[in-house]
Amino acid sequence: MSETERPAKLPRVFGFHSVADVTSISSHNRDENSTSASTTKKLKLIMGCSYLPKENGSNPKGEDSHFICEKEQVFGIADGVGGWAKKGIDAGIYARELMFNSAMAVQSDGLKGSVDPLTVLKEAYSNTKALGSSTACIVALKDDNCLHFANVGDSGFLLIRGDRVIYKSQPQQRGFNCPFQLGNNVKSDRPSSAFEFRVEIMDGDIIVAGTDGLFDNLYEDNIMVAMKKVTDRVGMYPYWVARMIAEDARIISKDKDIPSPFSLASKKAGYTHSGGKIDDITVLVAHVISSPTNFT
Secondary structure (H helix, E strand, O other), rough: OEEEEEEEOEEEOOOOOOOOOOOOOOOOOOOOHHHHHOOOOOOOEEEEEEEEOOOOOOOOOOEEEEEEOOOOOOOEEEEEHHHHHHHOOOHHHHHHHHHHHHHHHHHHOOOOOOHHHHHHHHHHHHOOOOOEEEEEEEEOOOOOEEEEEEEOOOEOOOOEEEEEEEEOOOOOEEOOOOOOOOEEEOOOOOOOOEEEEEEOOOOOEEEEEOHHHHHHOOOOHHHOOOOOHHHHOEEOOOHHHHHHHHHHHHHEEEEOOOOHHHHHHHHOOOOOOOOOOOOEEEEEEEEEEEOOOOOO
């Protein structure tokens, strides 16, 4: 799906926001009193996304997709599995249809604060008929001030508080570079394979979600540095933070010598790969703020 419009600026703090497309669509550790007070606040995600497809003249849209449902406080990312290209199938079509159907499921069935990510994934999967397969990660902020998510494969997210990553979703893989993947093929996974979890969030937290084009190229420290390039200069713009992270990931992906998460994983698996990994790159950034009383 396409990149989204630029959101308004928030106060100058270590974080960001943004807004993605449905149809083509700071703080360090707090003391006990502060933590207790913050958990009683109604929270809201301000979201934005940047998508940089790899250079491929025969498939300029790439194979990643995403959606953001601002009102319902839900987002999703997907990465079509590139191996299907050997059979003449564009898995990006499957990923885009899956995300479109996820957004439709959220908007038709869910109320703000009550969307169940696995239910969304099941409904979207049942309505997706394209050939191919895709990873998928659906994340919802619910009324308990927790992120609830359902994840299949190696797309995922980081939760950042202050200058620390306090949670990282774990990829599902059957082997090196072989993620769990939803699809209609008999060998593909089903939504029942999804890992479900919830994690409590606080005012000021930052969520950085992405496909493997992000996490195969940037370490956590690299992501933090990219964020601060924006926040230290111009303040809180989630779209621009997402864009900066994506651009840094793309630079690394084209470097044939620099150590990368993908080259390290290759070595551990007994393969030889130097440098980054050229791939489609989706980065979605969400900033957690206290919700205005009139937010609907």
